[in-house]
Amino acid sequence: MKSKHLILIFLLIVSAKSRAQTNHQTIEVAQVDSKKNNCVEIPSTFSHEILSESKSLNALKSKKIRRVELIYTRYKENADFDQNQLNEDRMSRLNQLLPKLQIDKPEIVWIEQIGATTSTDAKNYFHGFRIYTDVAPVARTYQRTHLNDLANPAVDFLIDNTIGGTFSHPSGTQIHIPANAVIYDNGKPVFGKYTISYSEYRNAAEILFSGLPMEFKDKTGSYLFNSAGMYEIRGTKDGQTLALQKDLSIDFNCTKNEAGVNFYEMNDQTGEWNLLKSDLFSANNPNETPSAKPEIMSANSEQRIKRGVAPDNYETEGSSKVYQQLNLVYGLISSKFGVYNCDQIFRIANKTIISPKYLDVSSKKPIKNQNMICLIDKDVNASFSFGVKQITCNSQGENIFLLFTEDGEIYALKSEKDKRVNLNQKEPEFLMENITNKVKTSDDLKSYLNI
Incomplete structure (x- = not known):
């Protein structure tokens, strides 16, 4: 009888665990950017629940946590592998390490990296959590x-x-x-x-x-x-x-x-x-x-x-x-x-998601120290900012792309109506002009872009 009770308790625990679902949104990216300065990272390992008990967790105890990103790869070594359950296990472990999440109730975002196609690739991607107390836009x-x-x-x-x-x-x-x-x-x-x-x-x-x-x-x-x-x-x-x-x-x-x-x-x-x-x-x-x-x-x-x-x-x-x-x-x-x-x-019409390759138009070589890309569609009075790995845009828009580097340099790609980049390609090449010396004020940029 005692063994039956133990089995029943075990089944109830397993059932409750399988039903537990984290309220979250999911975002797909090719690969997350390198470590950001405005967050605490808690790494895990590819396909495992294990989390590192970061000393940085102590710094979070006195701050309000506003956003938690769970980062993983879509790639599976085994077709039957249950990624959702692993994610829930990781969330459960994080809640054990950081109980104040139940009080702060931060935004939860699962970020699925889709760029890895082999086990070797996936193991070189970041896996784990990024935790933000100040979600300042990039x-x-x-x-x-x-x-x-x-x-x-x-x-x-x-x-x-x-x-x-x-x-x-x-x-x-x-x-x-x-x-x-x-x-x-x-x-x-x-x-x-x-x-x-x-x-x-x-x-x-x-x-x-x-x-x-x-x-x-x-x-x-x-x-x-x-x-x-x-x-x-x-x-x-x-x-x-x-x-x-x-x-x-x-x-x-x-x-x-x-x-x-x-x-x-x-x-x-x-x-x-x-x-x-x-x-x-x-x-x-x-x-x-x-x-x-x-x-x-x-x-x-x-x-x-x-x-x-x-x-x-x-x-x-x-x-x-x-x-x-x-x-x-x-x-x-x-x-x-x-x-x-x-x-x-x-909302964006003719929506497409691209992962460009950024080349200097003079040397045809990759631009170094890429930091941020900004998009201006001439039909919209706005500028939209992205990490360099992925951009969402209107494939038919009159788009202007501006790349900013860690060194403070500015590169531009103007997509004129008669000479547009093919944004239906997943990885288009952007041949960009270095305009750092031409742009010293917002008026300079407005004049250069003719907006």
Whole structure:
């Protein structure tokens, strides 16, 4: 009788284990990139459950875990091998090593590497986990390291915290800041003057150099952004970052007035977007100019304009840009310092996934120290960033590919309508021009690409 009970208990345990399924999404890649700097890696071995107890796990105990990637290969030595069960066993082992996963409830992603075709190949691929506490987009991380000097410079405004003010940007956007709007991050009050730094990203070149992610996810799935303009606003005093205790109101000059333009806020920690307001230009959001039209102080304090009216030669000191056309959306609320955008969402047509070979057009040799690839489709006001091993794009789009290296060099491939790369090939050759010396600002890139 006792042996029967033991057998029954064993069967129940096995049954429960087989039913246990991790809530996750699965992504296919040829091979994951080499080790990333912003994650903790816990390696395992090919086709085995064993995980290494990394000392780095101790560093995770005091941080909120936001994303867990389980990385493995599709290749099997035995056709009957149960990869899903092995993955579940690895997840179970990770939960034993890191119980706080049950509290943090991070995003779980299984990444299946499909490039290995032999056992030798598979054993040379990374297997195991990558754990992220700060899921900063790869382009944002690269931008801060290599492209900061090329990005749009912020316009700085000096604010008296007891007074506040309304200030204008060269685009025609107006920023309304109430009195006593800011505090220090620790909650202490701010006395005297502080600095507001404000940037806008209005075209694909500016968006590329901003490093901002251009993907939106909700319950219905994943979408890409087609931008009508983005802005970033930060507050500092004596080198210390500030927080908002009162909302800022932004009259934002969009790049276009079209249906389906929504308002989003980005999570600085994860790079994910949150929808704040829908259909900015619909009949339900008339965006009429307020009856009161106070005078506005521009970045150059000697210039003044009225709300909603741009002067003929409106400029800000240090800026040569002039925007004659206003598509103002009044009263967009920024309750936090950070990044906001006015964008339409869409899904890629004629979708294809490619793994290009990147060659220098001059030498015909592989480009060294590849880091990141950016894609600009001329029909979309956006830039999309990828690891160098795999790109998802519109096979019929007028695509521009830009490769960035660890050394800060920039290579470009312009796919003109009459001379397009065959994107129906899985591994097309990209003969790319080194444009590092031609591109020193986002305006240079915009001019070079004719966008």
